[in-house]
Amino acid sequence: MIQVCLNGPRSAGDGAAVPLFPGAMAESAARAVAAGAAEVHVHPKTPCGDDTLSPRAVAEVVTAIRAVVDVPVGVTTGAWAEPDPGRRVERVRAWTVLPDHASVNWHEPGAELVAAALLERGVGVEAGLWSGTDGPRRFLASPLAPRVLRVLAEVMDADPGTAEESARSLLADLGTAHGISVLLHGEDGAWPVLRLARRLGLDIRVGLEDVLVLPDGQPALSNAQLVRAARDGADIRWPAPGRGPQSGDANP
Numbered sequence: 001m002i003q004v005c006l007n008g009p010r011s012a013g014d015g016a017a018v019p020l021f022p023g024a025m026a027e028s029a030a031r032a033v034a035a036g037a038a039e040v041h042v043h044p045k046t047p048c049g050d051d052t053l054s055p056r057a058v059a060e061v062v063t064a065i066r067a068v069v070d071v072p073v074g075v076t077t078g079a080w081a082e083p084d085p086g087r088r089v090e091r092v093r094a095w096t097v098l099p100d101h102a103s104v105n106w107h108e109p110g111a112e113l114v115a116a117a118l119l120e121r122g123v124g125v126e127a128g129l130w131s132g133t134d135g136p137r138r139f140l141a142s143p144l145a146p147r148v149l150r151v152l153a154e155v156m157d158a159d160p161g162t163a164e165e166s167a168r169s170l171l172a173d174l175g176t177a178h179g180i181s182v183l184l185h186g187e188d189g190a191w192p193v194l195r196l197a198r199r200l201g202l203d204i205r206v207g208l209e210d211v212l213v214l215p216d217g218q219p220a221l222s223n224a225q226l227v228r229a230a231r232d233g234a235d236i237r238w239p240a241p242g243r244g245p246q247s248g249d250a251n252p
Contacts, residue, residue, distance in 0.1 A: 001038045001039065001183075001203040001204070002036055002037050002038055002039075002203075002204055002205070002206060002227055002230055002231060003037065003038065003039040003040070003041055003074075003183060003203065003204070003205040003206075004029070004032040004033070004037035004039070004040055004041065004205070004206065004207040004223050004226075004227055005041040005042075005185075005205050005206070005207035005208070005209035005210055006019055006025055006028050006029060006032070006040065006041065006042045006043075006207055006208065006209065006223055007019050007020065007025065007028075007042060007043050007045075007207075007208060007209055008043055008076075008207075008208070008209025008210070009043060009051050009078070009080060009209075010208065010209065011049050012049060014208070014212065015208075015212065015219070017208060017220065017221055017222055017223075018208050019208075019223075020045050020049050021045070022060045022061045022063075022064040022065075023064060025042055025061055025064065025065060026061075026064040026065045026067065026068050026069075027068070028222065028223045028224070029042070029065045029068065029069050029073075029223075030068040030069055031222060031223065031224035032207070032222075032223040032224045032226075032227045033069045033071055034224065035224040035225075035227040035228045035231070036227050036228065036230075036231040037071070037223075037227045038071055038072075039071055039072045039073075039074065040065055040069065040071060040072070040073045040074065041074045041075070041076075041103065041205065041207070041209070042061055042062075042065065042073065042074070042075055042076075043075065043076045043078075043081070043209070044057035044058050044060070044061040044062075044075060045057065045061075050081075051076065051078060051080060051081035052081055052082075053075075053076075053077060053081050053082050053088060053091040053092070054091065055091065055094045055095050055096050055097075058075055058095050058097060058099065059095070059096050059097035061075070062075065062097050062098075062099050063097055072100035072101060072124075073099050073100055074099050074100060074101040074102055074103060074124075074126060075099045075102050075103075076102070076103050077092065077102050077103060077104050077105075077114050077118070078103075078105060078108070079105065079108040079109065079110075085108075085109050085110020085113055085114065086110070086113075088110060088113075088114050089110070089113050089114055089117045092114060092117040092118055092121065092123075093117055093121070095121070098121060098122065098123050099123060100123070100124060101123060101124030101125065101126055101149050102118050102123055102124070102125065102126065103125075103126040103127075103128045103152055104118070104125055104126070104127060104128060105128040105130065105135065106127055106128060106129055106135035106136075106138050106139040106142070107129075107130055107133035107134055107135035107138065111135075111138070112142060112144055115127070115144050115148070116144065119144070119147055124148075124149035125144070125147070125148040125149055126148065126149055126150055126151075126152045126183070127139050127145070127148045127150070127151050127152065127180075128152045128154055129151055129152065129153055129154065129170070129174065130154045130156050131153075131154065131155050131156050131157060131166050131167075131169065131170040132156055132157075132166075136170065136173045136174055137173075139151075140174070140175070145180070146180070148180060149181075150180060150181045150182065150183055150203070151174065151180050151181070151182045151183065152183050152185070152205070153167070153170050153171060153174060153182050153183065153184045153185070154185060154186075154187075155167045155170060155184070155185070155186040155187065155189065155193045156186075156187055157186070157187070157189055158186075158187050158188035158189045159189055160189045160191065160192050162189075163186050163189030163190075163192045163193050164192040164193060164195070164196050167184060167186065167192075167193045167196050167197075168196070171184070171200075181203065182202050182203070183202065183203040183204065183205055184196070184197040184200070184202045184203070184204060185197070185204055185205035185206065185210055186210065186211075187210055187211070188210075188211055188212070188213075190206065190210045190211040191211070191215045194206060194230055204230060206226045206227060206229075206230045207223045207226055207227070208220065208223055208226065211226065214226070214229050215229055
């Protein structure tokens with residue numbers, strides 16, 4: 001499964017390809033889904049381009065995207081969008097249009113409170129477990145862990161030379177993670193991580209939130225182009241249809 005991450009906390013300074021307004025996000029989502037994405041992850045924005053959890057912004061973006069695609073749509077609950085944990089929970093409880101799922105970064109203060117609020121409202125929780133944080137340890141000890149939709153194993157190492165090693169270390173920290181499905185992705189070192197994910201038979205995420213360049217280093221012109229590169233590119237070695245992880249890669 002490929003999830004497209006449309007924009008993240010990026011701004012206009014990251015390039016015109018990054019969609020910042022509901023109409024642009026919907027158009028980008030539609031093209032990415034046509035290119036092969038099966039889910040959408042998006043960061044709603046204020047008119048100034050900052051990430052927000054406001055009910056109005058979430059409703060506008062989720063509604064706009066659902067008008068053009070028929071796939072699950074998820075949003076962020078990152079602490080940078082609302083630093084106060086109590087306020088973050090209030091925002092979630094005030095949402096008038098619910099996304100299918102929302103990511104919760106487990107290393108952030110108030111993560112379990114936010115996750116519980118989402119679960120109470122019937123919104124799936126993607127547990128964001130970042131490399132280099134105590135998120136994996138906290139998640140594995142959490143009573144909410146068995147109830148999440150999936151784990152987002154997020155490799156924060158942007159060095160293409162070491163990103164795969166960091167990914168393997170993060171997966172080792174997670175162990176079996178309560179048998180929950182794992183989506184593995186990286187930041188600016190995304191392509192080596194995606195290659196590893198496909199060899200291991202894991203779901204992946206790609207888009208302008210995570211990476212601004214194609215496997216050959218050329219600037220990406222759209223989210224759809226990144227999805228096509230992940231789906232078809234020679235630099236990503238996909239398992240043959242019906243096959244699981246490749247020999248020798250079963251134990252990260």
